[in-house]
Amino acid sequence: xxxxxxxxxxxxxxxxxxxxxxxxxxxxxxxxxxxxxxxxxxxxxxxxxxxxxxxxxxxxxxxxxxxxxxxxxxxxxxxxxxxxxxxxxxxxxxxxxxxxxxxxxxxxxxxxxxxxxxxxxxxxxxxxxxxxxxxxxxxxxxxxxxxxxxxxxxxxxxxxxxxxxxxxxxxxxxxxxxxxxxxxxxxxxxxxxxxxxxxxxxxxxxxxxxxxxxxxxxxxxxxxxxxxxxxxxxxxxxxxxxxxxxxxxxxxxxxxxxxxxxxxxxxxxxxxxxxxxxxxxxxxxxxxxxxxxxxxxxxxxxxxxxxxxxxxxxxxxxxxxxxxxxxxxxxxxxxxxxxxxxxxxxxxxxxxxxxxxxxxxxxxxxxxxxxxxxxxxxxxxxxxxxxxxxxxxxxxxxxxxxxxxxxxxxxxxxxxxxxxxxxxxxxxxxxxxxxxxxxxxxxxxxxxxxxxxxxxxxxxxxxxxxxxxxxxxxxxxxxxxxxxxxxxxxxxxxxxxxxxxxxxxxxxxxxxxxxxxxxxxxxxxxxxxxxxxxxxxxxxxxxxxxxxxxxxxxxxxxxxxxxxxxxxxxxxxxxxxxxxxxxxxxxxxxxxxxxxxxxxxxxxxxxxxxxxxxxxxxxxxxxxxxxxxxxxxxxxxxxxxxxxxxxxxxxxxxxxxxxxxxxxxxxxxxxxxxxxxxxxxxxxxxxxxxxxxxxxxxxxxxxxxxxxxx
Amino acid sequence: xxxxxxxxxxxxxxxxxxxxxxxxxxxxxxxxxxxxxxxxxxxxxxxxxxxxxxxxxxxxxxxxxxxxxxxxxxxxxxxxxxxxxxxxxxxxxxxxxxxxxxxxxxxxxxxxxxxx
Numbered sequence: 001x002x003x004x005x006x007x008x009x010x011x012x013x014x015x016x017x018x019x020x021x022x023x024x025x026x027x028x029x030x031x032x033x034x035x036x037x038x039x040x041x042x043x044x045x046x047x048x049x050x051x052x053x054x055x056x057x058x059x060x061x062x063x064x065x066x067x068x069x070x071x072x073x074x075x076x077x078x079x080x081x082x083x084x085x086x087x088x089x090x091x092x093x094x095x096x097x098x099x100x101x102x103x104x105x106x107x108x109x110x111x112x113x114x115x116x117x118x119x120x121x122x123x124x125x126x127x128x129x130x131x132x133x134x135x136x137x138x139x140x141x142x143x144x145x146x147x148x149x150x151x152x153x154x155x156x157x158x159x160x161x162x163x164x165x166x167x168x169x170x171x172x173x174x175x176x177x178x179x180x181x182x183x184x185x186x187x188x189x190x191x192x193x194x195x196x197x198x199x200x201x202x203x204x205x206x207x208x209x210x211x212x213x214x215x216x217x218x219x220x221x222x223x224x225x226x227x228x229x230x231x232x233x234x235x236x237x238x239x240x241x242x243x244x245x246x247x248x249x250x251x252x253x254x255x256x257x258x259x260x261x262x263x264x265x266x267x268x269x270x271x272x273x274x275x276x277x278x279x280x281x282x283x284x285x286x287x288x289x290x291x292x293x294x295x296x297x298x299x300x301x302x303x304x305x306x307x308x309x310x311x312x313x314x315x316x317x318x319x320x321x322x323x324x325x326x327x328x329x330x331x332x333x334x335x336x337x338x339x340x341x342x343x344x345x346x347x348x349x350x351x352x353x354x355x356x357x358x359x360x361x362x363x364x365x366x367x368x369x370x371x372x373x374x375x376x377x378x379x380x381x382x383x384x385x386x387x388x389x390x391x392x393x394x395x396x397x398x399x400x401x402x403x404x405x406x407x408x409x410x411x412x413x414x415x416x417x418x419x420x421x422x423x424x425x426x427x428x429x430x431x432x433x434x435x436x437x438x439x440x441x442x443x444x445x446x447x448x449x450x451x452x453x454x455x456x457x458x459x460x461x462x463x464x465x466x467x468x469x470x471x472x473x474x475x476x477x478x479x480x481x482x483x484x485x486x487x488x489x490x491x492x493x494x495x496x497x498x499x500x501x502x503x504x505x506x507x508x509x510x511x512x513x514x515x516x517x518x519x520x521x522x523x524x525x526x527x528x529x530x531x532x533x534x535x536x537x538x539x540x541x542x543x544x545x546x547x548x549x550x551x552x553x554x555x556x557x558x559x560x561x562x563x564x565x566x567x568x569x570x571x572x573x574x575x576x577x578x579x580x581x582x583x584x585x586x587x588x589x590x591x592x593x594x595x596x597x598x599x600x601x602x603x604x605x606x607x608x609x610x611x612x613x614x615x616x617x618x619x620x621x622x623x624x625x626x627x628x629x630x631x632x633x634x635x636x637x638x639x640x641x642x643x644x645x646x647x648x649x650x651x652x653x654x655x656x657x658x659x660x661x662x663x664x665x666x667x668x669x670x671x672x673x674x675x676x677x678x679x680x681x682x683x684x685x686x687x688x689x690x691x692x693x694x695x696x697x698x699x700x701x702x703x704x705x706x707x708x709x710x
Numbered sequence: 711x712x713x714x715x716x717x718x719x720x721x722x723x724x725x726x727x728x729x730x731x732x733x734x735x736x737x738x739x740x741x742x743x744x745x746x747x748x749x750x751x752x753x754x755x756x757x758x759x760x761x762x763x764x765x766x767x768x769x770x771x772x773x774x775x776x777x778x779x780x781x782x783x784x785x786x787x788x789x790x791x792x793x794x795x796x797x798x799x800x801x802x803x804x805x806x807x808x809x810x811x812x813x814x815x816x817x818x819x820x821x822x823x824x825x826x
Contacts, residue, residue, distance in 0.1 A: 606762075606764040607762070607764075608761075608764065609760070609761035609762075613760070613761065614761075617753065617757045620753050620757075621750055621753050621754065623749075623753075624745075624746045624747075624749035624750045624753070625746060625750075627745075627746065627749070628742055628743065628745075628746035631742045631745075632739065632742065635735055635738055635739060635742070636735065637735075637739065659810065659814075662814055663817070666817055666818065666821045669818075669821050669822075669825065670821050670824060670825055675822055675826075678818070678821075678822075682814075682818060686814070689814075690811075693807055693810065694807070697803035697804070697806065697807050698803070700803050701801050701803045701804075704802075704803075
């Protein structure tokens with residue numbers, strides 16, 4: 001009866017929630033550009049142990065990050081790192097350490113003797129000629145490039161650059177990936193390494209490489225980008241399909257390796273590489289979407305890749321046109337996505353490059369804004385945001401009157417002032433942002449009444465100011481009805497449907513009953529007919545506390561308010577169906593609290609006899625022994641038969657000693673030994689005893705036989 | 711009648727005692743040893759009856775050790791007794807060696823049972 005309108009309003013609410021969920025799907029929280037949080041994370045993750053870093057690779061990563069992010073409080077590790085660098089700048093060092101030593105030297109600029117570079121360069125040139133594996137070629141070519149920057153007098157040019165180019169290109173595959181060696185396992189990470197190495201070969205070539213070969217590599221890059229993966233929000237990234245290959249690299253390492261390779265290659269070739277701007281923006285979103293990585297290597301990969309994405313400002317004037325190789329992504333972010341109507345907030349938007357620097361001159365347009373409830377009608381259309389020079393924000397000064405409390409999706413677009421800018425920058429088209437507009441919802445006209453029977457004649461009626469603290473005290477019996485109503489109005493004067501509007505009646509015995517308050521437009525009303533609720537209330541008469549809860553995400557003044565008491569008189573429970581009261585909910589905090597202490601009941605030990613009794617009987621046990629000895633004496637026991645001559649005498653003594661030893665062994669066994677050692681020793685003693693015993697007994701036997709025959 | 715039965719008992723006892731005195735000394739030694747073992751077992755049984763059989767394995771070890779050694783001594787006596795025609799060819803030293811060996815094994819088992 002009362003359930004049906006309640007159910008339908010519940011259903012309506014559920015559908016509304018689902019609608020909210022679906023409409024926000026394509027509008028996701030935007031990742032912001034690099035900020036000071038990244039700088040402090042860098043200082044934390046790259047903290048030197050005892051003044052230096054664990055390896056040259058880590059030293060390089062740390063120094064490079066501090067350089068890119070312009071970290072002010074970076075640790076000074078010159079004194080400890082330079083000696084390590086000098087130590088590793090020897091011909092015999094493995095290629096990887098040599099590579100990183102040179103990289104660190106490039107940043108720290110330690111004092112290195114020029115001859116060292118010459119020495120290393122000749123070794124590296126030999127390696128480049130001979131090696132066939134991608135990793136070796138990568139490190140040697142990279143090291144030669146670094147030497148070129150650090151010691152301009154050393155000759156690093158490759159004699160057979162074409163050959164080297166060819167041997168690297170030979171490892172490529174048709175899908176844009178590269179192999180590490182002749183073995184067939186290929187990977188995207190290797191593609192990044194290969195592209196960097198090829199870029200190095202082009203720089204180090206003594207004579208220019210054939211342009212057709214370079215174009216082949218450009219095609220490889222495009223094929224590689226065809227295999228790019230994406231998330232639904234426009235993020236693009238690279239990942240390895242083969243798990244457990246050469247050294248499995250995660251998506252961050254793989255993507256950053258490709259970015260390094262592609263940008264290195266783009267830097268040394270002329271002409272544009274036709275990579276679509278949305279993919280570049282997607283890569284930027286991927287790296288920014290990581291947030292603050294917890295791993296040092298991930299942080300380095302993130303920052304270095306973003307720096308490359310930003311700094312590819314290959315702004316070359318060619319006949320008055322700006323030629324840029326790969327688009328530079330611009331990031332739109334909002335400092336806050338919740339706007340309060342009562343605080344009269346302003347909508348603020350920032351546009352930055354990925355590392356947080358200023359964007360070129362542009363205007364942010366608010367293409368349209370619509371409520372998630374009514375997606376077709378736009379509340380705002382085509383407004384330009386004003387740029388505030390001081391703060392660097394684009395500001396929408398006033399939200400128009402049509403904007404009421406609720407959840408909206410704002411669609412932004414960036415329009416660059418420079419017409420050619422579209423080719424240079426990747427802005428990402430229309431960007432959907434969810435915005436929560438909150439405000440104070442007016443709660444008014446609250447009335448509580450107790451009505452008599454079906455005619456609805458009012459017995460008591462009270463008005464309530466829900467903003468204040470007053471409470472009401474009512475009484476009713478089971479033949480009456482309870483009615484409660486109030487009104488909710490948004491700041492703009494419209495009807496408001498909150499997520500929660502509950503009325504709770506709680507009995508003194510802690511049994512509570514919750515009802516949903518339904519509405520018709522602005523008016524919320526609930527009528528409780530006690531005649532039908534008698535069973536639901538378990539026939540419990542007495543005092544019920546009334547509580548009202550009204551809440552919503554966009555309502556700034558959500559409240560849970562006790563309204564007062566209701567003395568309810570219900571009939572007695574019929575004895576035939578005595579109501580079984582359900583168990584009360586346990587206070588959830590006690591459920592997980594400490595349990596009662598269990599005292600372990602130990603098995604009562606057996607009653608042992610008193611010690612004296614045991615000792616008395618021990619001595620009693622020895623009595624028969626004494627009796628035995630006395631009896632022996634009385635019988636006239638003597639040792640006349642003990643052999644007198646030497647050999648048999650020793651055997652006799654040994655025999656007795658052997659028996660005594662075995663008995664002592666048994667006592668030890670009882671006291672502390674285990675069966676195995678006892679058995680071993682018994683076996684040994686037994687053998688001895690057998691031998692000795694046999695001798696003495698056979699001697700005695702022959703002696704007695706002689707006596708008999710004699 | 712009572713006097714005659716008690717006199718008969720006394721006479722019987724005296725006859726037995728004189729017959730027993732005729733046995734060779736080594737057999738008497740063995741008999742004494744058997745009596746010693748049996749008495750020790752009896753004392754242990756009385757103790758168990760008094761205090762209960764809680765560490766039952768210790769009671770068993772004690773009693774069985776005594777009983778076992780008594781049994782082995784009886785075997786020895788049978789084998790050593792010159793009047794026993796069955797074991798005429800067996801040298802008494804051999805019987806004694808068997809007695810010693812079996813006792814050692816018995817006591818090893820007893821000790822293991824006592825401990826475990």
